[in-house]
Amino acid sequence: MKNTLPSEDHLGEVVFVELPEKGVSVSKGGSFGAVESVKATSDVNSPISGEIVEVNSKLPESPGLSIGSSVETPIMAPLEFVINFLYIVASLFVDMKINSSPFEDGWMIKVKPSNPSELESLLGPKEYTKFCEEEDAAH
Amino acid sequence: MRGGLWQLGQSITRRLVQADKKAVARRYFSSEAELKKTVLYDFHVANGGKMVPFAGWSMPIQYKDSIIDSTVNCRENGSLFDVSHMCGLSLKGKDSVPFLEKLVIADVAGLANGTGTLTVFTNEKGGAIDDSVITKVTDDHIYLVVNAGCRDKDLAHIEEHMKAFKAKGGDVSWHIHDERSLLALQGPLAAPTLQHLTKEDLAKIYFGDFRVLDIKGTTCFLTRTGYTGEDGFEISVPSENAVDLAKAILEKSEGKVRLTGLGARDSLRLEAGLCLYGNDMEQHTTPVEAGLTWAIGKRRRAEGGFLGADVILKQLADGPSIRRVGFFSSGPPARSHSEIQDEKGQNLGEITSGGFSPCLKKNIAMGYVKSGSHKSGTKVKIVVRGKAYDGVVTKMPFVPTNYYKPS
Numbered sequence: 001m002k003n004t005l006p007s008e009d010h011l012g013e014v015v016f017v018e019l020p021e022k023g024v025s026v027s028k029g030g031s032f033g034a035v036e037s038v039k040a041t042s043d044v045n046s047p048i049s050g051e052i053v054e055v056n057s058k059l060p061e062s063p064g065l066s067i068g069s070s071v072e073t074p075i076m077a078p079l080e081f082v083i084n085f086l087y088i089v090a091s092l093f094v095d096m097k098i099n100s101s102p103f104e105d106g107w108m109i110k111v112k113p114s115n116p117s118e119l120e121s122l123l124g125p126k127e128y129t130k131f132c133e134e135e136d137a138a139h
Numbered sequence: 140m141r142g143g144l145w146q147l148g149q150s151i152t153r154r155l156v157q158a159d160k161k162a163v164a165r166r167y168f169s170s171e172a173e174l175k176k177t178v179l180y181d182f183h184v185a186n187g188g189k190m191v192p193f194a195g196w197s198m199p200i201q202y203k204d205s206i207i208d209s210t211v212n213c214r215e216n217g218s219l220f221d222v223s224h225m226c227g228l229s230l231k232g233k234d235s236v237p238f239l240e241k242l243v244i245a246d247v248a249g250l251a252n253g254t255g256t257l258t259v260f261t262n263e264k265g266g267a268i269d270d271s272v273i274t275k276v277t278d279d280h281i282y283l284v285v286n287a288g289c290r291d292k293d294l295a296h297i298e299e300h301m302k303a304f305k306a307k308g309g310d311v312s313w314h315i316h317d318e319r320s321l322l323a324l325q326g327p328l329a330a331p332t333l334q335h336l337t338k339e340d341l342a343k344i345y346f347g348d349f350r351v352l353d354i355k356g357t358t359c360f361l362t363r364t365g366y367t368g369e370d371g372f373e374i375s376v377p378s379e380n381a382v383d384l385a386k387a388i389l390e391k392s393e394g395k396v397r398l399t400g401l402g403a404r405d406s407l408r409l410e411a412g413l414c415l416y417g418n419d420m421e422q423h424t425t426p427v428e429a430g431l432t433w434a435i436g437k438r439r440r441a442e443g444g445f446l447g448a449d450v451i452l453k454q455l456a457d458g459p460s461i462r463r464v465g466f467f468s469s470g471p472p473a474r475s476h477s478e479i480q481d482e483k484g485q486n487l488g489e490i491t492s493g494g495f496s497p498c499l500k501k502n503i504a505m506g507y508v509k510s511g512s513h514k515s516g517t518k519v520k521i522v523v524r525g526k527a528y529d530g531v532v533t534k535m536p537f538v539p540t541n542y543y544k545p546s
Contacts, residue, residue, distance in 0.1 A: 013207050015495040016471040018524065034524060036471050038206045038495050039402050 013038055017059045019108055024052050026111060028118055033108065046111065048118040054110040177223035178320050178378045179385060186398050193401060194288035196224040201400040209403035210410075210497035213367055214538070217326030218399035218407075219388055224287035226294070227316035227360075227375050233279045234309040242300060243273065244426055244445055246436025250275040253349050255282075255362060257434055260293065265425045265447030265454070269293050270416050272364050272373075274349040282349065282360060284321070284373070286416050319360075320381035325371030325407075327541070328392050333372060335391040336384075346370070346542040355380070355387055366404065368411025368540040409503060410496050412465060412535025418475055419463060419491040419505055427454040428507065430463045430535075461488060462513040465535040466504045468493075468521045470528030473504040478522040479530070487512050487519060496537060503537045504530075 016036035026032045026046035033044045113119060123131060174197040183190065188199030199221070201209060212218065230239060236247050245258035255274030259267045269289040274282045285293045294315070301311060324333060330341045339352045350361045360375035376384050389396055405415065414420045420429050425447070427435075432455065439445065443452055466473065473493035481487050493504030504521070512519070515534045520527035 013205055018471055034471065036495070038210075038406060038497065041471070041474055 017108070019055050019059060020052060022052055022055050025114075026050060026052060026109075028115075044108065047122055048111060048113050049115050050111040050113040052109050053112045056107050056109070059108065175224070177221055178381050179221045179223065182382050182385060183221065183398070188398070188400065191401075194224060194286075196287060198224060199398070199400040200402045202398045204397055204399075206400075206402040206406060207497040209397060209399045210406040212395075212397050213326045213399060213403065213407055214369060214498055214541075215327070217324065217328035217332065217369075217371075217392060217396035218367070218403065219385060219396050220323040220325070220399050220401075220404055221320070221385070222323045222373065223320040223378075223381070225321055226285045226287065226290040227319060227321060228283050228285065228294075228297075229276075229314045229316065230281040230283070230311055231279060231314065232309075232311040234304070234311050235279055235281050236275070238301065238304050238309055238311040239273070239281055240439075241304070241445060242297065243271070244431075244435045244439055244451070245273060246438050247273065247275060247281065249436055249438060252277050255347050255349055255364070257431070259420075259426045259429075259431060259434065260285075260296065261426070261445055261447040261451065262422065263446050264423070265450030266422045267416070267420045267424050267426060267429065268296055268422065270414060270420060270431075272362065274362060276349060276351075282362075284362075288417060316375060318378060319375045320378045322374045322376060322381065322385060322388070323365055323367075323371065324374060324388055324396065325365045325367040325369045326396065327370065328396055329369070329371040330543070332388055332392040332396055333374075336387055346544050355384055357384070359384075363543060366411075366413060367407035368413070368536055368538060368542075369407075370541050370543045403497075405492075406494060406497055409492055409494060409505070410498055410536065410538040411540055412505065412537060414463070414505075415492055424507075425451055425454055425459065427451055428459045428461050428463060458510055460510055461507045462510055463491070463505060463507055464513045464515075465533045465537060466490070466493075466506065466519065466521065466530045467533050467537075468502045468504060468528055468530035470502075470521075470526070471523045472502045473506075473521045473523060473528075473530070477504075477506075479506055479508055480520040480522065480527060481512060482518055482520065484520065484527070490521065498538050503533075505535065508532070 014035055014037055018034045020032050027049045028047065029045055031043040032046050032052070035042050035044055174192055175195055176197055180197065183199040187203040189201055190197045191200045204212065209218065240247050242260050243258040244261060245256050250256065252275055255272055258271055258273050260269045260271060262268050269285050271283050271285045276282050297313070301313065304311060333354070334341050336355045337352055339350060344350055344361070344363050346363050348363050352359060352361055354361070354374065354376070357377055357380045362373045364373055365371040374384070389398070408415065414429060426432065435451070440452065440455060443449070472495050473490045475491050475493065477490040477493065479487045479489060488506055488508040490504045490506035493502065496503045508519070513532060515532055517532040519530045519532065521530040
């Protein structure tokens with residue numbers, strides 16, 4: 001299941017995921033967390049505004065990188081945006097050890113939108129994949 | 140994207156909103172058109188290299204293997220890197236050694252012919268202009284390699300001093316090896332693989348040694364050095380033979396030596412505790428602060444005679460106020476500019492490089508702390524995105540080095 005979705009290609013293996021608390025509000029374009037790969041830190045920005053109603057607590061727990069402890073394998077969590085239970089916006093990282101079904105367990109946060117019209121600007125999974133392919137082809 | 144050398148990927152939201160697409164495409168188009176390409180560019184692309192801008196060059200950040208897999212494979216088998224973006228240079232003339240000694244901290248005169256060392260070009264304040272591996276080929280020939288990102292300023296610096304030196308009757312001139320390419324072959328299979336391609340006995344060439352020799356029918360400059368902590372070589376090869384040599388190395392290793400990009404190269408050097416100029420060493424950093432006191436030759440400590448010697452010799456006598464140290468940390472990987480605090484939350488300094496170690500499977504970093512907090516085992520806090528995480532000062536290298544030295 002490696003590299004089945006485009007973003008993993010761009011960021012490399014995920015080694016740490018940082019997510020916010022439930023109840024926090026997010027705004028369109030604003031950062032709500034971060035994804036760390038071996039070489040880079042990327043903000044994860046919310047594509048819509050609203051209130052975080054659920055956080056996938058399994059993701060941040062998984063890294064477990066503590067001093068003196070040796071971790072057999074780096075975390076390669078399946079991550080997925082799932083917005084408003086309906087809109088799967090972007091497949092961020094897929095793999096691997098924990099689950100190969102990102103659409104079920106790999107989501108990051110669920111957001112109750114405060115401005116549902118923002119959803120119209122988002123891409124569905126097919127459009128997203130197509131967008132990534134086009135962008136990759138461009139460089 | 141923060142904390143990165145790497146222009147890897149884009150902000151994830153850019154991928155979500157169609158309207159941003161054109162802006163992204165434009166940005167890439169304009170920058171890529173001006174990038175320089177090494178003679179191996181097409182070879183990289185054909186082998187799945189993901190090309191990114193680096194120091195004005197289009198270089199592979201990784202190939203088909205992941206950065207973690209590439210890093211581990213270098214230490215278990217071997218890696219081949221294209222490092223032709225770096226600038227190879229020869230100083231020639233009977234006064235080459237005294238000339239270079241004005242600019243670097245090394246005891247160049249004390250090097251045996253055909254041996255080299257890591258050194259630092261200093262400025263008048265004792266700060267580092269660049270780090271470089273220099274080799275005394277003979278008494279009237281020095282070969283050195285400087286960083287791609289420092290090429291222009293290094294060459295301007297050397298040229299300025301060379302003019303003044305020659306005006307006083309000194310005999311020195313330079314040749315920039317732009318007609319050559321540079322390959323780095325690293326890891327435990329480096330020597331056995333390269334031995335298939337040369338008649339010279341590599342067992343007699345030790346870490347830091349230099350030879351001009353025949354490899355696969357062409358005259359190459361071979362330095363037993365590298366930037367990974369592993370045994371290995373940097374091979375300066377005529378550019379027209381570079382692709383053939385790269386192919387031959389991969390073939391002779393039976394696929395075990397893998398093409399490796401800048402991403403894994405950075406992980407490897409960080410695990411080996413080696414400085415990246417521009418991150419871990421800058422214009423204002425002295426070699427003493429950077430933990431490179433060992434590179435200041437004994438004679439140079441006594442005599443000085445290099446730029447900034449007064450500052451550096453005083454630091455040697457009094458001790459520097461800050462020092463480069465290594466860290467293990469919990470939480471997210473520390474990145475360059477993460478604040479380092481003591482356990483009470485007082486500022487101690489800043490991280491200069493950090494990441495997840497593919498070989499140790501934990502976070503490693505290096506940075507500068509106030510002297511007194513530099514001892515191994517000192518507990519610190521490292522602030523990432525506003526949260527303080529536990530860290531501990533740790534000896535470097537993080538991963539033991541495997542240099543080939545006489546037993």
